[in-house]
Amino acid sequence: MLTSVFIAAVSLALFWMAAFTLWWQMHAWRTPEVLASTRFSSPDGDEHVSFSLLLPARHEQAVLDHTIQRLLESSHTDFEIIVIVGHDDPETTAVAEQAAARDPRVRVVVDRHEKKNKPKAMNTALPHCRGDVVGVFDAEDQVHPELLAHVDHAFRTTGADVVQGGVQLINFHSSWYSLRNCLEYFFWFRSRLHLHAQKGFIPLGGNTVFVRTGVLREAGGWDPDCLAEDCDLGVRLSSVGKKVVVAYDSDMVTREETPGSLMSLLKQRTRWNQGFLQVYRKKDWRQLPTLGQRLLARYTLMTPFMQAFTGLIIPLNVAIALFLDVPVAIAFITFLPAVTALVTFVFEIVGLHDFGKQYGLRVRFAHYLKLVVGGPFYQVLLAGAAVRAVWREQRGRNDWELTTHVGAHLGETAVTRQDVPVTREDVPA
Numbered sequence: 001m002l003t004s005v006f007i008a009a010v011s012l013a014l015f016w017m018a019a020f021t022l023w024w025q026m027h028a029w030r031t032p033e034v035l036a037s038t039r040f041s042s043p044d045g046d047e048h049v050s051f052s053l054l055l056p057a058r059h060e061q062a063v064l065d066h067t068i069q070r071l072l073e074s075s076h077t078d079f080e081i082i083v084i085v086g087h088d089d090p091e092t093t094a095v096a097e098q099a100a101a102r103d104p105r106v107r108v109v110v111d112r113h114e115k116k117n118k119p120k121a122m123n124t125a126l127p128h129c130r131g132d133v134v135g136v137f138d139a140e141d142q143v144h145p146e147l148l149a150h151v152d153h154a155f156r157t158t159g160a161d162v163v164q165g166g167v168q169l170i171n172f173h174s175s176w177y178s179l180r181n182c183l184e185y186f187f188w189f190r191s192r193l194h195l196h197a198q199k200g201f202i203p204l205g206g207n208t209v210f211v212r213t214g215v216l217r218e219a220g221g222w223d224p225d226c227l228a229e230d231c232d233l234g235v236r237l238s239s240v241g242k243k244v245v246v247a248y249d250s251d252m253v254t255r256e257e258t259p260g261s262l263m264s265l266l267k268q269r270t271r272w273n274q275g276f277l278q279v280y281r282k283k284d285w286r287q288l289p290t291l292g293q294r295l296l297a298r299y300t301l302m303t304p305f306m307q308a309f310t311g312l313i314i315p316l317n318v319a320i321a322l323f324l325d326v327p328v329a330i331a332f333i334t335f336l337p338a339v340t341a342l343v344t345f346v347f348e349i350v351g352l353h354d355f356g357k358q359y360g361l362r363v364r365f366a367h368y369l370k371l372v373v374g375g376p377f378y379q380v381l382l383a384g385a386a387v388r389a390v391w392r393e394q395r396g397r398n399d400w401e402l403t404t405h406v407g408a409h410l411g412e413t414a415v416t417r418q419d420v421p422v423t424r425e426d427v428p429a
Contacts, residue, residue: 004330011334017306018340020299022347028191028248038194040247043146043153051079051148052131052213056111056121060139061091067141068099068106076148081106082128084121092139117400118206119222119229126221135210136230142255143208150252151210160245161215162237164193165208166253172361176374177265177381178258179367183348186355190248196300197246201285201293203276203300204234204244208254215242226282227398228275235279235297239287250358262381267401269385273304274393305386345372 028038053071057064064083071081083096087110100106109128111121122136133155137143147165154163166189172182189205196202209230219236222229237244259265279285285297299306349368356363392398 004327008330008333011336015336015340018337018344021303022340022344024195025187025192026347027195034194038190038247039249040150040154040252041157043149046156047076047078047149047152049078049133049152049155050131051076051133051135051151051210052129053079053081053135053137054084054122054125054129055081055137055139056084056118056125057092057096057139058086058089058116058121059092061095063140064092064095065099067137067139067143068096070141070143070145071137072103072105073145074143074148075145076152078131079105079148080130082109082125083107084109084111084125086110086116086121087112115399117224117227119226120224122229123221123224126217129213132213133210134213134216136207137254138207138256140256141207144252144254147208147252147254150247150249154245154247155210155212158245159243161212161242162204162234162244163210164197164202164204164244164246165210166190166248166250167205167208168250168253168255168359169258170255170359170361171257172355172363172367174258176370177262177378179352179370180374180378181258181265183352183355183371187351189253193246194248196296197244199293199296200241200290201238201288201297201300202234202244202246203228203231203279204237206230211237225398226275226278227271227400228279231272231275231301232279232282232284235301236284238293238297239284241289266381266385266388269304269382270388270392271401273386273389274398276301276304277389277393278398304382304389345375348375 028035055064055067055071068081068083071079083099083106085093085096085108093108093110096106096108100108107128109125111124113120113124126134133151135148135151151163151165154160167185168189169178169182169185172179193202193205207230211233215237219233219240223232226232234244259268280298280301285294285301288294288297348371352363352368352371355361
């Protein structure tokens with residue numbers, strides 16, 4: 001009897017968790033009005049905001065110059081690019097210094113910390129920022145030339161302290177896990193972050209995020225010891241009531257590539273999960289003014305671990321229902337998480353079609369098949385990353401496991417609308 005009650009309780013908890021997650025994931029598509037509100041409004045041509053664009057780069061000599069050149073093509077006229085390189089990385093430093101020699105808008109700052117990571121690099125550059133707003137990009141990013149103009153307009157028209165733009169992994173065809181990785185980004189930046197901004201609690205994305213320089217300095221910059229410094233900054237700013245605006249247009253997103261191997265993806269997810277755990281344990285989220293915000297924060301920061309647990313427990317529940325002698329009512333309850341998983345699969349298939357449509361990418365039947373078949377294996381990978389994150393945190397290991405980039409997303413430009421000028425917000429959902 002106790003076993004049946006326990007099975008039913010776990011199944012119901014998993015069902016409601018999966019249902020809430022799916023509902024939040026669908027936030028942007030609930031109504032046409034909500035969808036329209038998620039987009040950048042068209043800029044008016046005025047420029048009132050100056051930008052300091054931080055570009056931390058470590059062993060990124062293969063992709064750095066392309067990113068700098070894309071940023072220099074911006075239609076906005078008032079910006080500087082600060083490339084942050086390590087004192088022990090001569091190859092990347094050489095690329096950065098060559099770019100600085102070609103254009104005075106590019107400056108190079110050297111990070112001399114013995115133990116290096118992204119937040120330490122950005123904190124090193126923060127005192128050198130001259131702009132009204134600090135923007136963050138990664139060394140492999142493809143940035144749209146109209147983005148800064150849209151962000152400038154968003155700051156002026158909304159009174160925001162922070163503007164979070166969209167980021168999208170593009171090379172969905174590179175591997176079976178790249179497909180799922182790209183779709184995760186699509187749902188997160190296209191929909192889920194907008195819900196967080198609306199609720200007043202948001203874990204910021206790692207790049208294409210813009211913060212007023214005074215607000216950033218007042219907050220003390222980034223936590224140098226946190227492995228999810230973007231999430232941490234968002235939580236701290238949310239906790240003191242700063243206004244965050246999220247905007248997404250498929251033409252305006254910053255384009256990136258997925259990790260090049262399963263091990264690289266595992267390490268990246270481990271770092272993010274461990275960072276979320278660190279932010280949870282810091283307890284800044286407890287300063288949020290409402291109970292609803294605090295519950296959302298607790299749930300969000302623990303989601304990677306609950307997601308991993310769900311992926312492992314659903315097959316066990318199905319096996320219990322099929323092969324163990326349990327009451328019919330209990331057997332029915334154990335199937336509920338599988339039902340939400342099936343609905344999620346359907347939503348992902350529709351999302352993949354929408355992703356391909358928005359980015360001008362041809363999605364074939366084989367891609368849909370990989371999406372479905374790869375789902376359980378992807379959950380195993382997420383579970384492994386979550387377990388590894390807990391293990392590393394308990395052992396006090398917080399070294400930064402760098403994700404290498406080779407520019408796998410750069411070849412997509414020819415088949416997408418990245419270089420088409422945007423004059424109005426008519427991008428289909």
